Every structure is written in C-alpha cells, then in structure tokens.
Amino acid sequence: MTFRMDRRQFLMGTSALMVTGVAGISPAWAQAANMRLIFWGGQSRADRTYGVTDLFEAATGNKIEGEFLAWNDYWPKLATQTAGGNAPDIIQMDYRYIVEYAKRNAIAPLDEFVGGALKLDGFDEDQLEGGKVDGKLYGISLGANSVATLVNTVAFEEAGVEPPTNDWTLDDIMTKGEAFSKANIRNGMKMMSDGSYTEPMLDNWLRQKGLALYTAEGKLGFGADEMTEWFNLWKTFRDAGVIVAPDAQALDTGPLETTMLVSGKSALMPSNSNQLVGFQALVPDKLDMVGYPRLAAGVGGGHYRKPSMFFSVAGSSAAKEKAAEFLSFFISDPESAKILGVERGIPCLPETRDIVAPTLDEANQIALNFVANLGDLLGPLPPPPPAAAGEIDLSLLRVIGQEVAFGARTPEDAGPYFVAEATAILERAS
Amino acid sequence: MTLQHVATSAPAEAEKPSVWRRIWQQDAPGYLFLLPWFIGFFGLTLGPMISSLYLSFTHFDLLTAPRWAGVDNYVRMFTNDPKFAASMRVTMFFVVFSVPLKLAFALGVALLLNRGMKGLTLYRSLFYLPSLLGASVAIAILWRQIFAADGLVNKFLSLFGIIGPSWISNPNYSLWTLIVLSIWQFGSPMIIFLAGLRQIPQDMYEAASLDGASKWRQFWKITLPLLTPVVFFNAIIQTIEAFKSFTPAFIISGGTGNPINSTLFYTLYLYQEAFGFFRMGYASALAWVLLALVAIFTAFSFLTSKYWVHYDD
Numbered sequence: 001m002t003f004r005m006d007r008r009q010f011l012m013g014t015s016a017l018m019v020t021g022v023a024g025i026s027p028a029w030a031q032a033a034n035m036r037l038i039f040w041g042g043q044s045r046a047d048r049t050y051g052v053t054d055l056f057e058a059a060t061g062n063k064i065e066g067e068f069l070a071w072n073d074y075w076p077k078l079a080t081q082t083a084g085g086n087a088p089d090i091i092q093m094d095y096r097y098i099v100e101y102a103k104r105n106a107i108a109p110l111d112e113f114v115g116g117a118l119k120l121d122g123f124d125e126d127q128l129e130g131g132k133v134d135g136k137l138y139g140i141s142l143g144a145n146s147v148a149t150l151v152n153t154v155a156f157e158e159a160g161v162e163p164p165t166n167d168w169t170l171d172d173i174m175t176k177g178e179a180f181s182k183a184n185i186r187n188g189m190k191m192m193s194d195g196s197y198t199e200p201m202l203d204n205w206l207r208q209k210g211l212a213l214y215t216a217e218g219k220l221g222f223g224a225d226e227m228t229e230w231f232n233l234w235k236t237f238r239d240a241g242v243i244v245a246p247d248a249q250a251l252d253t254g255p256l257e258t259t260m261l262v263s264g265k266s267a268l269m270p271s272n273s274n275q276l277v278g279f280q281a282l283v284p285d286k287l288d289m290v291g292y293p294r295l296a297a298g299v300g301g302g303h304y305r306k307p308s309m310f311f312s313v314a315g316s317s318a319a320k321e322k323a324a325e326f327l328s329f330f331i332s333d334p335e336s337a338k339i340l341g342v343e344r345g346i347p348c349l350p351e352t353r354d355i356v357a358p359t360l361d362e363a364n365q366i367a368l369n370f371v372a373n374l375g376d377l378l379g380p381l382p383p384p385p386p387a388a389a390g391e392i393d394l395s396l397l398r399v400i401g402q403e404v405a406f407g408a409r410t411p412e413d414a415g416p417y418f419v420a421e422a423t424a425i426l427e428r429a430s
Numbered sequence: 431m432t433l434q435h436v437a438t439s440a441p442a443e444a445e446k447p448s449v450w451r452r453i454w455q456q457d458a459p460g461y462l463f464l465l466p467w468f469i470g471f472f473g474l475t476l477g478p479m480i481s482s483l484y485l486s487f488t489h490f491d492l493l494t495a496p497r498w499a500g501v502d503n504y505v506r507m508f509t510n511d512p513k514f515a516a517s518m519r520v521t522m523f524f525v526v527f528s529v530p531l532k533l534a535f536a537l538g539v540a541l542l543l544n545r546g547m548k549g550l551t552l553y554r555s556l557f558y559l560p561s562l563l564g565a566s567v568a569i570a571i572l573w574r575q576i577f578a579a580d581g582l583v584n585k586f587l588s589l590f591g592i593i594g595p596s597w598i599s600n601p602n603y604s605l606w607t608l609i610v611l612s613i614w615q616f617g618s619p620m621i622i623f624l625a626g627l628r629q630i631p632q633d634m635y636e637a638a639s640l641d642g643a644s645k646w647r648q649f650w651k652i653t654l655p656l657l658t659p660v661v662f663f664n665a666i667i668q669t670i671e672a673f674k675s676f677t678p679a680f681i682i683s684g685g686t687g688n689p690i691n692s693t694l695f696y697t698l699y700l701y702q703e704a705f706g707f708f709r710m711g712y713a714s715a716l717a718w719v720l721l722a723l724v725a726i727f728t729a730f731s732f733l734t735s736k737y738w739v740h741y742d743d
Contacts, residue, residue, distance in 0.1 A: 072685055076705030083492035104493040246689075250599035251578065253684020391707045394686065395513065402690045406601055 033319035039092035040074035102133040107312040113324035139310025143345020154285035155267035159183035177242025193260035196234035197401025204302035218386030228415030246405035301379035308345035388429035486714035503715035517699035536616040540623035561617030570681030626660030
C-alpha cells in the first residue's frame with residue numbers, strides 16, 4: 001500500500017478546512033451591516049432598485065444584496081426561506097399577505113424606529129394605515145396605485161375607433177368592440193382581453209354594485225346570482241367576438257410577455273396603474289391608461305388607492321434598525337426618488353412626489369395623473385382579503401372562468417358552483 | 431498452516447482490539463471516501479423523507495409549527511378533494527399513453543439504427559440529444575412556441591389549408607402536446623434498446639432466414655422475445671419518470687395546470703398545495719401516496735414479468 005498520508009493528518013486537515021468554511025459563512029462585521037433584500041418584479045424594477053441600493057451603500061457603507069423573482073415564484077421562495085430561518089432582512093410585501101406574515105412574527109413591527117431611523121413625517125395617512133396590522137406598523141407603502149385598463153393607442157388609431165376614457169362603460173366594450181373587430185387590424189386583433197377570470201375586474205364590478213369580493217369578516221361578499229350574471233356578461237362579449245378567444249386568452253400564464261397586450265392580441269387589458277411603465281418597455285406602441293369600465297354612465301366607486309406594495313423587515317433580521325434606515329432612505333432620498341420614479345406607485349411622501357413629478361417620462365406621468373385624478377371612480381379601501389383568497393383566485397376563478405369560456409360549463413351552472421366551492425375553501429382555511 | 435497460526439496466536443480476548451484496529455486501519459479510508467455519499471443519503475434523502483412522512487400527519491403552513499392532524503390529510507384526499515382526483519386522472523392518462531408510445535418509438539429508431547448503417551455514432555448522438563436537453567426550461571418554452579396558435583405546427587398545417595387550434599392552450603389538446611414532448615425525448619431508452627439488440631446472436635437470424643422466416647416474423651419470434659428484459663427495464667424506468675414528470679407542465683402552464691386543469695399533473699398539484707397554498711402537511715401526504723402508487727406499479731410489473739420476460743441467453 002502506498003497510501004502514505006497519515007490518516008490523522010488527513011482528518012485534521014479536512015476538519016480544519018471545514019472549520020474555516022463554517023467561519024467564512026458568518027463574517028463578524030462590526031459596524032456596517034450586510035443585508036439581503038428580496039422583491040418581485042421584472043428587470044426594469046430591478047435596475048431601479050439596485051440603483052438605490054448602490055446609493056445607500058455609497059452613503060452609509062451598508063451593503064445590500066438584492067434578489068428578485070416573478071410574482072408566482074416569489075411567494076414560495078419567501079415562505080421557504082422564512083421557514084428555514086433564513087429570511088432576507090428586507091422583504092417586499094403585498095397587501096394580500098401582510099396580515100399572515102405579521103401574525104406569525106415573520107415580519108417585525110417598525111413602530112420603535114419611527115422618528116429615529118425611519119422618518120415618516122407627512123407620509124400619506126391612508127397609505128400608513130394600509131401597512132398596519134392590529135394597530136402596529138409592519139409595512140411601509142412604497143407607493144399608491146389603482147387598477148387601470150391599459151390602452152394601446154396606436155391600435156385604436158389604426159382601427160379608426162375612438163379609444164375609451166375614464167367614462168367608458170360595459171356597453172362600450174360591445175359597441176366599440178364591434179367597430180374594432182370590423183376594422184380587422186393586425187391579423188384579427190380584438191379590442192379587449194377576456195377579463196372574466198381576472199379577480200380585480202370582478203372585484204371592481206362588485207364594488208360598483210355596492211357589494212364586495214370579501215367582507216371584513218373574510219366571507220364571500222356576493223352570491224351565486226351575481227356570479228352567474230358576471231359570467232353571462234362576458235359570455236355575451238365572447239359570443240359577439242369583441243374579446244379575445246378562450247384558447248388565445250389561455251396563453252396568458254402570468255408573466256408580462258405572455259399577456260394579450262404584449263402579444264398583440266388585444267388593445268385593452270386590465271392591469272395596475274404602476275405597471276404601465278413595465279408594459280410600455282415591452283410594447284412598441286404608445287400606451288395610455290383609463291379606469292375599468294363603469295356599470296353604466298355615472299356609476300363609480302369601484303376603484304381604490306391601494307398600497308401597491310410594502311417594504312417590511314424580517315422578524316429574524318439581525319439588523320432591523322439598519323434595515324429601517326434603508327426603508328427611510330428608499331422613500332425619501334432625492335436621488336433615489338429620481339431613479340425610482342413611480343414604478344412602484346405614487347410616492348407617499350409629499351417632498352418625494354415634488355421631486356419626482358418634474359423628472360417623469362411620459363409613461364410615468366400618465367400613471368401619476370391617472371391615480372391623482374380618479375374622481376368619482378374612487379371608493380374606500382377594502383379590508384385585506386382572507387388568507388384563502390389566493391387559492392380561490394387560482395383554483396376556482398381561473399379554472400371555472402376557463403370552463404365557461406371554453407363552453408365546458410354554463411354561466412347558470414358556474415355561478416352556484418363557484419360560490420359553493422369558494423365557501424368551502426374559506427371554511428376549511430379558517 | 432492457517433490453523434496452526436490461529437492456534438498459536440494470542441487468546442481470543444486479546445485479539446479483539448486488533449480486529450477493531452484492523453477495521454479502523456484498513457476500512458476507515460474507504461468509509462471516509464464514502465462519507466460524502468452517506469451525508470447526502472442520510473441528510474438530503476432519508477432525513478427529509480422521514481420528516482415528510484411525519485409532516486403528512488400534520489397541518490403545516492411553513493410559518494408556524496406543524497399541528498398533529500392524524501390521518502386527516504389522507505381522508506380528505508380520498509373523500510373530499512376533486513382536484514386530487516383530477517390530477518390523478520391527468521397523470522394516469524399521461525403515463526398510459528406516453529410510456530408505451532415512447533418505448534415503441536425508441537424501439538423503432540433503435541431497429542433502424544441497428545442495420546449497420548454508416549455514421550451510426552453521429553445519428554445515435556443526434557437522437558440522444560433531446561434526452562440530454564430533457565426536462566429543461568428552455569425546451570418547455572420552445573414547446574410553447576411550436577404549439578402556439580401561430581407556431582411552427584400550425585404554419586406547417588396551413589400549407590395544406592388546415593387552420594390548427596392553439597394546441598397548448600386548448601384543453602382538448604394541451605395534454606397531448608406534453609405527451610408528444612415526452613415521446614420526443616426517446617433517446618435514453620433508444621440507447622438501451624440498441625445495446626440490447628447488439629446482444630442478440632446473429633446466427634439465430636441466419637437460421638431463421640434459411641428456414642424462410644420473413645423479417646416481420648423474425649422480429650416477433652426472435653427480436654422481441656430476446657429483447658424483453660430490456661423492454662422490461664425501460665418500461666419500469668420510463669413509468670417512474672412519467673409519474674414524476676413536472677417541469678414541462680409547470681413551464682407550459684405557468685404553474686397553473688391550466689387550461690381547465692388539463693395539464694394539472696399530480697406533481698404540479700403537489701407543488702401548488704405545498705408552495706402555492708402553503709399546505710405542507712397535505713403536500714407531504716400527496717407525496718407519500720405517489721410513492722406508494724409508483725411502488726405498487728413497479729411491484730406489479732415485477733410480479734407479472736415472469737409471464738412475459740425471457741431471460742434465456
């Protein structure tokens with residue numbers, strides 16, 4: 001045997017290597033903090049965000065390592081990291097999940113830093129409220145937004161149809177849509193995408209009827225009749241050929257690139273005001289923005305200014321104060337404001353708004369004006385949806401909506417079925 | 431001499447430490463080299479499996495500690511979960527159609543390549559390529575493009591005046607696009623079939639030819655029976671693979687299993703329950719049911735194999 005290396009030496013050598021390896025994972029930085037940041041979004045949001053983390057590092061010496069994912073991939077990753085005790089320090093949070101994360105102490109209350117590391121003087125009151133759970137502040141709103149219909153203005157021009165305004169109604173989908181289809185532009189482009197299984201559209205329609213998607217108690221805020229009426233409404237549009245056909249609509253699986261607006265299959269699409277910037281980067285034609293259609297002329301109250309997203313600090317973070325300092329920097333630093341624009345919504349600090357307004361490009365300007373001038377479209381902020389809302393959207397609304405769209409289920413059947421199944425999911429979750 | 435040696439050596443109790451020392455001195459390096467595998471097996475395979483078995487009897491949402499639930503998860507699965515049934519149907523359909531078709535295709539190509547043609551290595555590599563690209567994200571995205579309404583397939587069909595549907599987003603065809611994708615990745619069973627064909631003695635064919643047996647008859651009477659061990663092996667491996675199939679459906683449907691749950695593979699449903707709705711307990715139960723199902727299938731294959739697999743060299 002020529003295995004000459006002494007085993008003891010070998011063992012000592014390898015264990016020494018392993019020890020240094022372990023030590024290397026947690027370097028003991030004394031002053032400057034090394035923080036991690038996670039957010040959902042696309043490349044244009046990431047570029048802006050990293051612009052600000054660079055500024056923050058230059059100003060304070062604290063390093064922030066960022067990571068971004070698409071919405072669908074974001075929540076599994078965040079939940080897994082949180083469960084593994086490895087949550088990033090700074091977490092982009094949504095209105096839909098903030099209660100769940102706060103109640104489980106996965107994110108930390110920030111009240112102790114307010115006035116110190118976190119300066120919120122003049123912060124919009126309703127946006128501050130939106131980040132509170134049980135009276136404690138868990139999320140700092142990064143901007144206000146609203147649902148909006150995105151408009152491909154060039155396509156309307158080509159079709160010779162007058163594009164909708166904030167006063168457009170459901171009837172206009174039919175009348176304008178027929179004219180649009182008749183023009184037969186761009187290989188059969190339709191005026192509008194199929195919104196029958198787009199949750200915010202259903203929500204908006206219900207609110208205009210004085211109802212709600214969910215009540216404050218987390219119950220369903222409407223009945224089978226409304227659901228049948230909703231599916232029938234879209235069936236009428238579908239049968240008339242004014243909206244995108246079901247097999248084309250089913251290609252939309254979430255990412256912006258798969259949407260009807262970007263793939264050029266429709267000229268109108270329900271979305272959010274802050275997303276105009278992201279969409280405009282992918283669509284060569286000039287985009288504009290109007291509200292969701294009204295039930296009838298003069299009916300409003302379906303829209304609301306919601307915190308588009310928050311930054312929260314992980315409950316497990318070892319650098320909560322530094323993280324709070326970054327949040328403060330993110331929402332108030334003048335240079336950061338110019339980089340961020342209104343891509344995450346309209347800034348909530350008046351000073352920041354004033355800095356941002358004159359620097360905005362056209363797309364950002366449109367978003368700012370839209371949210372500032374909602375007028376009678378605006379209604380009150382609804383309570384946060386129940387935890388099972390995401391499952392009802394994904395497992396029920398989209399599936400049943402597609403069944404109706406493909407003709408596998410009638411609206412009369414789908415209405416009661418949806419309500420029964422949704423009620424069962426809500427009960428099981430509570 | 432050996433006996434004598436044992437007899438004259440030190441008493442048994444004195445010998446013990448030297449046995450241990452021998453094990454330590456001779457075998458320890460071996461175990462040391464195996465250590466990475468042991469760590470991987472116990473830490474990354476067996477450990478998580480056992481904990482998932484435990485979790486399958488709990489309600490666990492990742493953020494709070496698991497709560498004991500007894501057999502609740504299993505009861506719900508079999509009595510009150512239409513999506514479980516739907517996903518099981520989709521997966522079964524996929525297994526039943528994709529595995530035999532893929533094997534038939536792989537065998538067909540292997541037979542063609544086995545005729546001693548020139549450039550065999552090149553063709554073999556080319557046909558194997560799709561299997562290497564395998565269940566990758568890029569291929570799934572490519573598939574979306576090929577089978578979209580304005581994709582390659584419909585462009586081709588339009589040459590004959592046929593207007594094809596949007597294959598991947600039409601619930602009647604979407605699962606079939608995934609089956610075609612699976613068949614296209616016939617490379618690894620093909621390689622194994624090729625190796626199997628090489629082992630069939632040539633003189634059998636010569637004898638059969640002399641007796642006037644047609645090629646067709648030779649295939650059914652010589653090739654296929656002698657190839658059954660390889661068919662058996664391939665069938666088991668491919669069946670397990672098909673049950674586990676996840677990536678293509680995930681990418682093509684954006685993780686939703688749509689349109690209308692037509693591509694909701696069992697594994698995709700498991701993923702949704704675990705990482706979409708944070709029901710880790712239920713997802714663990716789903717995983718164990720899948721494991722049991724695959725085990726039953728495999729055991730059944732082994733039990734029936736003695737009736738159709740011939741091991742006579």
